Amino acid sequence: MGQYNLALLHYNRNELDKSWEALHKGRMLDFNQMNIQFVELLKAKMPDPLGFFK
Secondary structure: OHHHHHHHHHHHOOOHHHHHHHHHHHHHHOHHHOOHHHHHHHHHHOOOOOOOOO
């Protein structure tokens, strides 16, 4: 859960690369905690650099 909070923090600071990085770390630790609404918000500002979320 901590990685998702970190992703949100970076998103709010407009540090989108760091937000994606934290989101992917969180996804690898526990995909069940994934917030798809947040993923959609992040994708709207910047496409997933790893291409996992299309």
